Amino acid sequence: MWKNLPLFPERASALAWQVDGLYFLLVAVSAFFTLLIFVLIFVFAVKYRRSVHPHPVQIEGSLPLELAWTLIPLGICMIFFAWGSLIYFQEARPPQGAMEVYVVAKQWMWKFEHETGQREINQLHVPLGRDVKMIMSSQDAIHSFYVPAFRIKADVLPGRYTSTWFHPTKVGTYHLFCAEYCGTDHSGMIGQVIVMEPYAYQAWLSGGGATGSLAENGQQLFQQLGCSTCHRFDTQGRGPNLTNIFGKPVLLDDGRTVVADENYIRESILNPGAKIVSGFKPIMPTFQGQVSEENLMALVAYIKSLSQPASGPASNQAAASVSSNGQ
């Protein structure tokens, strides 16, 4: 029976040890203070019970003691604060060159799309030892991407991209949970993350299923939706040339500067009037309601691929291995 009672989830990411390390320290310090309070109460309650200690000694209080039990816990807390924040900073900043996976969450399933075009539902295959960045959006309510073995969790919101990343260190199959309550089948919105040896992953990739890379699909959409009539690859277009803009600062007509990240591109497609590039007119129509979450992601992937040195949108290899995402 005790075999079925593990105390920790598996540690399958580079981050897991760090999180567990801080957790052990917190458990130790908490156990110390809990025991301290329990023992003090027990000892006082026995030693000073009415029958042996009928005359209480009145004590006003003690400033040194008050200061001690204010400042010592405060100091200890600051250590936890610093350590916890360091871990959080790492979680929030995916390393350069991470492999990207696009995620659309909906009631009640996880849809994944690899840069190379493979699509999966409720299963995510990733290679061992690579940094993997998830770029996620929801089609309906808020969901949350949670893999306990990696110690990561990030809410998936409708109307914007959020991201998280991990570095798998152990081959295996791990739970994927939706951690934000999302309705009827919330507890059924689960899946698996399958970490594979790199060669096995390559074999899996070539196993088919892909109909062109994500960026290629995006390129087709870019033509179909008519984006290319204005966003030309020269300076003559009515809209800005989108080559080499991803990850770079963009000057807006109101004087502000924003970085052209995934969320900016998404907003510019759905709500073009929100941030107009300096020197252009607000003439672009909205594509709200015309482009699905998946197609939006394909467009984003395509525009990203326009910013990669010496590689066209058709190059799967480059799209898979290089990312200029500076987020």
Place this chain on the structure above:
Amino acid sequence: MATAVQSVERENYLNSNYGIKSWLLTSDHKRIAMLYLISITAMFWIGGFFAMLIRLELLTPAGDLVSSDTYNKLFTMHGIIMVFFFLIPSVPAVIGNFVIPLMIGAKDLAFPRINLLSWYIYMAGAITAIVAMVTGGVDTGWTFYTPFSTTYSNTHVIGAAIGIFIAGFSSIFTGLNFIVTIHRMRAPGMTWRRLPLFCWSNYAAALIMVLGTPVVAITLLLVALERAFNIGVFNPQLGGDPLLFQHLFWFYSHPAVYIMILPGMGVISEIIACFSRKRVFGYEFVALASIAIAVLGFLVWAHHMFVAGISVYAALVFSLLSYLVAIPSAVKVFNWTATLYKGSIRYETPMLYAFGFIGLFTVGGLTGVFLASLGIDVHVTDTYFVVAHFHYVMVGGMVMAYMAGLHFWWPKISGRMYPEAWAKLSALLVFVGFNTTFFPQFILGYMGSPRRYHAYPPEFQVLNVLSTAGASILAVGYVLPMIYFLWSLRYGELAPPNPWNAVGLEWMTPSPPPTHNFDETPIVTWEAYDYEHQPQEEVSVGH
């Protein structure tokens, strides 16, 4: 015995008037407290019934007892009822209502009729929410996260939101009444430095009620409006922002945790002092810690949102502030423990509950420190770790304190003693049952078991079975007091005015007190917890 019989025959707030009308139209704070006691007890059992069904469902990994929709409604209604209709009014509206005027030597609260009105508003809110539940239920979780609540849920969200909206006004009125009463109605000589810590902590909680409740009220109103008219505040497809809801909701609902726990802390201060016969160690620090918690409590709301997509720097600031709010709570725990030192300690039931409170609140508080830590929070937020943490604070803390207070002031309230042996047994059952229920959930949470799951992977079963077993012990622990309190109303030994030989003005008037509380306004010339000058000999009473 002859004197005791006389004392029950003298006119008091219970026998001054008879008939249902004399209760429903009363403006006596003590009778209104009893109206609240009956109403929130009913709500406690409804909420507890839902909890039992939840625990039964979770006995097995498969979702087999109820459907997933029913399960979602169960945990939602459990949360809504327990938070808004039991915990928030529990200590303030029942015990605070009854004893604050007595403690400060006043005849009533500052606005007796507003006090009655607040009970009616509470009832209107409670009935609205219950009607929403009976006619189909609500499945958003007590947190009403958007856009699920505004767009995707097909249940009675508007009804439940309106119920909470209405009940909010009752909370605001109670808070307002406490603030004005404590400022204006203190007896001569009852200076702020002589004010019992129970009043201090209720005062701090009242500040939060008055300042925070309007925010949640308007937020839930916006949810209802968005649901009804698609006004586009929270739904991104209509140009809204789903995170805006979370900011607004937690801006109230985090401080609401302190509305729930601060009055409980006040109860504990009274009881620890009384049963160790000592002044509370570091009175000023305990009093100021209440105010510090009330102020800092307003500045930590986004620690519920560390994985929600807020900026890294916002997360950093809210993490730091969350650590700071832990400090005044720790100060209180240390001061209570130090109060025991060189005291003269008795183990009556209220004291046993108070010991339980300190232990469980310590665990609840320390696990809050885990959650304030960003790196840990990312892993354990929205798992059973959080469920265990807030039950340690809300049930292990607040409900223990409420039970402690009910036992402590029961002789004053009813004029009767409860059966001590049964009460001690119940305190023990609650402590054991509580820990068996909720401690395994910390481990479950760290293992990654998400909350609000109707079905779960089989490796989590052992801990869930343990938890359900504990819940049944806990249930017995709560049923017992219900029975013996009712029993004592008729058969309990008559209570003297001051059965615990406590200091405090509420013990200087008969049990139960007359309608006007005091025959003549007391004049206070001593500090709170002046046990030094309280004679020792009257100690053995009751049983």
